[in-house]
Amino acid sequence: MSEIKLAAIPRTEFGKGAARRLRRTNHIPAVLYGHGTDPLHVALPGHETMLALKHSNALYSIELDGVTTLAIVKDVQRDVVRQIIEHVDLLIVKKGEKVTVDVPVHVVGESYPGTIHVVETQNLSLEAEATHLPQFVEVSIEGLVAGATVTAGDVVLPQGATLLSDADLTVVAVSVPQASAADVAADEAVADLAAKQSAESAAESL
Structure with a gap:
C-alpha cells in the first residue's frame, strides 16, 4: 500500500497529565526514533492515527515543520479497559533498508x-x-x-x-473433527433408550 500521511505537531509537555490534555484535543502522544537520532516527541491526529493503525505494517509519512520522515509502527500502548490509544512508538526508516x-x-x-x-x-x-x-x-x-x-x-x-x-x-x-464428550454421551443415551424400548416392545409381544 502507499504511504499513510500524518501531520504531527511538536510535543513539549510530558507525563500523564500532559497526555490526557493532548487526548482531549484529539491528539495521540508519539515518539520517533532510530538511525542514531535523538528521540523526537510528537503528537499525532487522533482519528486519522486510529484509522491508520488498522493497517498491518503500514509505512507512515510523518510531516513535522515542513520535514517528512518515513517510519513504521514498532509499538502501540492501549488502555486495556477502554482500548484508548495512549502512545505510539515509531521507528524511522530509509528507502532500501530492511x-x-x-x-x-x-x-x-x-x-x-x-x-x-x-x-x-x-x-x-x-x-x-x-x-x-x-x-x-x-x-x-x-x-x-x-x-x-x-x-x-x-x-x-x-x-x-x-x-x-x-x-x-x-x-x-x-x-478430522473429534466428537466431544457431550456428543458421545448423548449418542450413548439415545442408543440405551432405543435398546430399552426395543426390549420392552419384545417383552410385550410375548
Missing part, C-alpha cells in the same frame, strides 16, 4: 471435505524492505487432507522478504 516485522497469516482455500483446519501460528517473523512491507502472508490449504500440515518453510513469501521464523514451525494443521 527491517524485521511480524506479519499475520491469512488462510485461503478449503481443505478436503469433512476436515477442519487449525491455525497454530498467527504471525510469521520476516525481514523485508522497510518501504515495501507485506501486510499479511497467504497460506493455502486447498484440498489438504487430514494429517496434513503447512510449515513456515512451505509458505510462499512476498517478493524480497526473508523468513526469520523457524522453517519447521507448524503454521496450519488439518484434521
